[in-house]
Amino acid sequence: MTAYLSRRLGLPRRQRDPLPGFGLGLGLTLFWLGTLVLLPLLALVSRPWQEGLHRGLLAFAHAAHDGRILSALWVSFGSAVLAALFDLVPGVLIAWALVRSDIPGRRIIDMLVELPFALPTAVVGITMATLYGPTGWFGAPLARLGVHIAYSRTGIVLALMFIGLPFIVRTVAPVLRNLPADVEEAAAILGASRAQVLLRIVLPALHPALVTAFGMAFARGIGEYGSVIFIAGNQPFHTEIAPLLVVIRLQEYDTTGATLIGFVLVAVSLLSLAGISLVRRRLSRGVG
Amino acid sequence: MSRIVYALVIYLLVTVMIVLPPLLVVVMALSHGLGAAIESLADPDALSAIRLTVIITVLTVCINTVFGVMAAWTLTHFRFPGRNLLVVLVELPLSVSPVVGGLIWLLVFGTQGWWGAALERWGYPVMFAPPGILLATLFVTFPYVTRTLMPMLAHNGRAAEEAAVLLGASLWQVLWHVTLPGARLALVSGMLLATARAMGEFGAVSVVSGHIPGLTETMPLHIETLYNGYQTVAAFTMATLLALMAMIVVLVRSLIERRLDRTEPSI
Amino acid sequence: MALRPVRAWAATGLLNVSYDPTRELYQDIDRSFSAAWARQHVGAPVQIRTSHGGSGAQARSVLEGAPADIVTLGLAYDIDILAQNGLLAPDWQKRLPHNSTPFTSTIVFLVRKGNPKNIHDWPDLIRDDVQVITPNPKTSGGARWNYLAAWGWALRQPGGTPDKARDYLKTLFAHVPVLDTGARGATNSFVQRGLGDVLLAWEDEALLATRDIGPDKFDIVVPPLTILAEPPVAVVDRNVKAHGTAEIAQAYVEYLFSEEGQKIGGKHYFRPVNPTILAAFHDRFATTDTFDIASLGGWGTVQKQHFADGGIFDSIYTK
Numbered sequence: 001m002t003a004y005l006s007r008r009l010g011l012p013r014r015q016r017d018p019l020p021g022f023g024l025g026l027g028l029t030l031f032w033l034g035t036l037v038l039l040p041l042l043a044l045v046s047r048p049w050q051e052g053l054h055r056g057l058l059a060f061a062h063a064a065h066d067g068r069i070l071s072a073l074w075v076s077f078g079s080a081v082l083a084a085l086f087d088l089v090p091g092v093l094i095a096w097a098l099v100r101s102d103i104p105g106r107r108i109i110d111m112l113v114e115l116p117f118a119l120p121t122a123v124v125g126i127t128m129a130t131l132y133g134p135t136g137w138f139g140a141p142l143a144r145l146g147v148h149i150a151y152s153r154t155g156i157v158l159a160l161m162f163i164g165l166p167f168i169v170r171t172v173a174p175v176l177r178n179l180p181a182d183v184e185e186a187a188a189i190l191g192a193s194r195a196q197v198l199l200r201i202v203l204p205a206l207h208p209a210l211v212t213a214f215g216m217a218f219a220r221g222i223g224e225y226g227s228v229i230f231i232a233g234n235q236p237f238h239t240e241i242a243p244l245l246v247v248i249r250l251q252e253y254d255t256t257g258a259t260l261i262g263f264v265l266v267a268v269s270l271l272s273l274a275g276i277s278l279v280r281r282r283l284s285r286g287v288g
Numbered sequence: 289m290s291r292i293v294y295a296l297v298i299y300l301l302v303t304v305m306i307v308l309p310p311l312l313v314v315v316m317a318l319s320h321g322l323g324a325a326i327e328s329l330a331d332p333d334a335l336s337a338i339r340l341t342v343i344i345t346v347l348t349v350c351i352n353t354v355f356g357v358m359a360a361w362t363l364t365h366f367r368f369p370g371r372n373l374l375v376v377l378v379e380l381p382l383s384v385s386p387v388v389g390g391l392i393w394l395l396v397f398g399t400q401g402w403w404g405a406a407l408e409r410w411g412y413p414v415m416f417a418p419p420g421i422l423l424a425t426l427f428v429t430f431p432y433v434t435r436t437l438m439p440m441l442a443h444n445g446r447a448a449e450e451a452a453v454l455l456g457a458s459l460w461q462v463l464w465h466v467t468l469p470g471a472r473l474a475l476v477s478g479m480l481l482a483t484a485r486a487m488g489e490f491g492a493v494s495v496v497s498g499h500i501p502g503l504t505e506t507m508p509l510h511i512e513t514l515y516n517g518y519q520t521v522a523a524f525t526m527a528t529l530l531a532l533m534a535m536i537v538v539l540v541r542s543l544i545e546r547r548l549d550r551t552e553p554s555i
Numbered sequence: 556m557a558l559r560p561v562r563a564w565a566a567t568g569l570l571n572v573s574y575d576p577t578r579e580l581y582q583d584i585d586r587s588f589s590a591a592w593a594r595q596h597v598g599a600p601v602q603i604r605t606s607h608g609g610s611g612a613q614a615r616s617v618l619e620g621a622p623a624d625i626v627t628l629g630l631a632y633d634i635d636i637l638a639q640n641g642l643l644a645p646d647w648q649k650r651l652p653h654n655s656t657p658f659t660s661t662i663v664f665l666v667r668k669g670n671p672k673n674i675h676d677w678p679d680l681i682r683d684d685v686q687v688i689t690p691n692p693k694t695s696g697g698a699r700w701n702y703l704a705a706w707g708w709a710l711r712q713p714g715g716t717p718d719k720a721r722d723y724l725k726t727l728f729a730h731v732p733v734l735d736t737g738a739r740g741a742t743n744s745f746v747q748r749g750l751g752d753v754l755l756a757w758e759d760e761a762l763l764a765t766r767d768i769g770p771d772k773f774d775i776v777v778p779p780l781t782i783l784a785e786p787p788v789a790v791v792d793r794n795v796k797a798h799g800t801a802e803i804a805q806a807y808v809e810y811l812f813s814e815e816g817q818k819i820g821g822k823h824y825f826r827p828v829n830p831t832i833l834a835a836f837h838d839r840f841a842t843t844d845t846f847d848i849a850s851l852g853g854w855g856t857v858q859k860q861h862f863a864d865g866g867i868f869d870s871i872y873t874k
Contacts, residue, residue, distance in 0.1 A: 017366070018450045018453045018454060019365055019366070019446060019449055019450060019453060019462075020453060020458070020459040020462070021361065021362075021459040021462075021463075022362065022365075022366050022368075024358075024459070025358045025359070025361050025362030025366075026362050026366075026368070028355055028358040028359070028362075029355070029358055029359040029362050029363070029374065031355075032355035032356075032358075032359065033359070033374065033377055033378065036423075036426050036427055036430055037377060037378075037380060037381060037427065037430060038377070039396060040392035040393055040395065040396050040423075040427065041380070041384075041392060043392055043395035043396045043401065043402060044388070044391070044392045044395060047395055067873060068869070068872070068873075090301045090305060093297065093298060093301060094298060094301060094302065097294075097295075097298045101291075101294065101295075101298075103291070103294070103295040103298060104295070105299075109298070109302050110542060111538070111539055111542055112302055112306050112307060113302075113306065114535070114538040114539075114541075114542060115306050115307070115310050115531075115535070116306060117484060117485075117534075117538060118484055118488070118531055118534035118535045118537070118538050119309070119310055119313070119488065119527075119530075119531050119534070120487070120488035120489070120490055120507070120508040120511070120527070120530055120531075120534075121386075121488065121489075121490045121491065121508075122490040122508050122509075122511060122512050123313060123508070123511060123527040123530070123531070124309060126515060126523075126527075127309040127310070127312045127313055128309060129748060130312060130316075130747075130748060131308060131309060131312055133748035133749065133750060134748070134749050134750060135748065135749035136748075137308070137312070150748075150750075151732050151733045151750070161305070162305065162306075162309065165305060165306065216382075219382060219383040222385070223383070223384060223385025223386060223387070223388065224385070224386075224491075225385065225386055225387045225490070225491035226386070226490035226491050226494075226508075229736070233732060233733040233734070234691065234733060234734045234735065234736070235731070235732075235733070235734055235872075236734075236872040237872055237873075240734075242385075243385045243386075243387040243388070243491065244736075246385070246387050246388065246391060247387060247495070247612075247694075247736070248691070248693055248694055248736075250391070250394075250495070250612075250615055251609065251611040251612045251615050251693070251694045251736075252611065252693055252694075252862075252864075253611075253614075253615060253618065253636060254864070255394070255395070255398075255400055257864070258391060259391065259395065262385070262387070262388040262391050262392075265385055265388060266383070266384055266385070266388060269383045269384070269385075270380075270383055273383055394619060398619040398620060399618065399619050399620040400618070400619060404619070404620055408620055411797075413620050413622065414620075415619055415620045415621075416616055416619065416620050416621035416622065417622075498572075498606060498616045498621035499606045499607070499608055499616075500570060500604055500606045500621070501604060501605075501606065502604055503604060513607070515743070516575070516578070516607070516737070516739040516740065516743065517578045517579075517607075517739075518768060520747075
């Protein structure tokens with residue numbers, strides 16, 4: 001309010017604003033952001049142009065026609081989208097169980113949901129590969145049925161689903177809890193079936209939260225490295241993810257190539273997130 | 289009836305999707321008995337990895353908390369041109385691949401990067417040494433504190449702070465006695481989230497570490513080294529320890545969040 | 556203090572940056588070398604650390620600043636890269652006997668016990684029912700030896716041409732379900748996770764797996780023709796100068812060629828270059844025909860032709 005007034009009156013804000021610390025706070029924020037985020041990202045953005053604009057453009061053009069880079073980006077992007085989508089159903093079911101149901105053991109489930117967040121990603125990768133590999137707890141029976149999960153794109157999606165699940169549950173649960181129960185009750189009294197209540201009332205109200213949750217799981221998934229490389233198979237054109245290609249380029253002493261892919265990866269995930277937040281804004285407006 | 293089915297579905301989902309992978313870790317760790325597991329932790333390289341992880345985590349969380357609080361304070365209590373851009377930039381590291389989060393530091397401090405050669409000549413190598421690991425961890429955990437704190441500060445508003453200033457409180461007194469107590473639980477929750485992430489980070493750290501046992505290996509990296517050295521029990525024991533440490537952190541966090549839900553209006 | 560151990564230990568420590576399958580070897584060497592060094596020199600015992608990973612990845616970290624005093628990598632090309640960037644003299648390979656290669660090895664097939672798929676030679680690898688495990692040649696030194704062993708074999712077949720060899724490799728890699736980034740990762744896929752029917756591996760890695768990991772689970776098949784793998788060692792001049800470790804680093808690499816060092820190598824299934832000691836271990840190393848990297852044109856040529864961006868390896872993965 002004061003800030004608004006002072007701006008309307010054209011007064012210098014700091015004379016009018018009773019709160020101290022704007023200059024200091026902004027200074028510290030800019031310093032922190034500048035050294036830890038902007039400086040290294042600037043190195044990433046500027047590296048491709050180091051040998052002149054022309055060479056940089058050429059490198060990008062080359063990358064745009066490099067089938068291996070394109071398919072690695074596609075594998076990362078596609079798997080992240082699928083994993084985030086597939087996580088929505090179990091995520092919502094578990095979130096519902098946590099805040100709306102009275103099934104026994106809710107509090108334990110509530111803590112277990114955090115497990116994927118607590119395990120280091122490399123350990124997740126090794127255990128998933130062991131579980132779903134041809135001799136694993138799940139892998140062996142599935143292999144007898146002719147289903148192979150590890151070392152395929154299915155394996156990548158599965159690893160990303162494990163990583164992404166807490167994001168869905170943690171985003172959806174608070175919204176579910178705050179959803180006024182009386183609307184549902186009213187609908188039920190008016191004769192709506194449970195399915196109708198869910199589809200017509202609960203789900204639409206959840207839409208913005210679902211989109212946010214999807215976005216968070218997706219953002220985590222598209223860049224994920226540690227948990228994926230052990231179960232992916234890592235075959236060029238097939239199961240090679242973009243972050244692995246960054247690492248491979250580095251090991252081939254091709255820093256510029258690695259930077260290029262890293263740059264595109266960041267750009268793709270930022271664009272997708274911008275798109276997602278656009279969708280969410282539209283949805284929340286629609287819901288009111 | 290349908291309630292039972294629903295409960296069973298939930299139990300099955302949670303077991304298959306969430307519980308089994310960590311359970312396998314514990315089973316592997318204990319495959320040669322508890323004694324062998326504990327013994328494997330006494331190895332000097334294992335101890336050094338634990339120490340490095342603790343040091344890096346503590347430093348990371350301290351640095352990102354101090355700056356994160358100031359950023360949340362500035363971004364919620366003041367309106368200024370470019371504010372929205374700053375909010376976006378603070379969240380940026382969340383959408384950057386961990387591998388890229390390591391690579392970018394290589395571009396600045398690697399021997400082939402901007403300043404690496406000069407720093408090395410003066411005798412302060414950054415990459416493939418603990419400072420590089422610290423930088424990579426700082427980057428990946430950057431947004432957590434600010435992100436959790438901002439909605440809480442915005443919700444609390446600035447009236448109490450303004451009153452405190454009118455009564456003659458300094459900036460530090462306001463922060464310490466008014467702002468933070470009002471958002472204490474959100475702050476701790478953000479710090480714990482950053483702690484869990486910092487302890488378990490693999491991708492970013494693996495790019496800048498050099499994997500030198502006893503020197504630049506954090507717990508997640510040492511787990512990989514052990515596993516590749518056929519020391520399955522030791523690898524999974526360390527993984528269990530790391531998961532336990534992270535679980536405690538996460539447990540504290542969810543307890544706090546439950547209190548947060550009860551004592552403070554939800555955000 | 557805690558953040559700057561690199562300098563603190565530089566005076567009394569030694570860092571050996573090595574490749575994947577040498578974990579057990581250098582653990583042993585480090586121990587016996589520091590004991591030998593302590594016998595000859597009074598003072599604080601020397602602490603040796605060894606870091607392991609894919610050969611290319613390890614060379615890259617030294618190139619970017621990892622403080623290695625010694626590099627013991629999977630192939631000469633990875634050390635050449637360091638020389639090109641001024642970390643050591645261009646003629647590094649002439650500074651020690653046997654082209655700076657204390658132990659050689661070769662590429663063999665590791666199969667499941669009893670050889671159920673009946674694999675004996677390179678053509679068996681591309682049968683429809685066979686799955687092959689080998690790491691990614693772009694990141695693993697061992698994988699490059701595997702690849703070149705197959706290439707050299709195909710070239711030497713009656714009517715063998717580079718085109719036919721390329722076709723063979725293309726078919727071979729179509730049988731590879733997982734490309735790990737390092738040799739040890741590939742061994743783990745085959746040994747621990749039960750993946751594939753045959754693992755292309757360093758002889759030392761295969762012997763270690765059969766004798767120490769699962770004696771009753773695997774058999775070794777030595778193909779009639781394979782490559783002679785020569786993983787070299789070198790002192791990193793620029794780093795030892797900065798650390799003041801030139802003397803001890805030199806002693807360390809020379810120790811590898813000493814009788815004691817050679818024996819430890821043989822014990823860990825590496826072929827000692829010292830003929831007398833090799834003879835003492837003759838029962839564990841099968842005799843077979845080999846060709847060396849020089850016969851394929853040397854690493855400079857091979858790297859450009861096969862593994863550079865757009866080289867033959869890239870082309871076998873393009874549809």
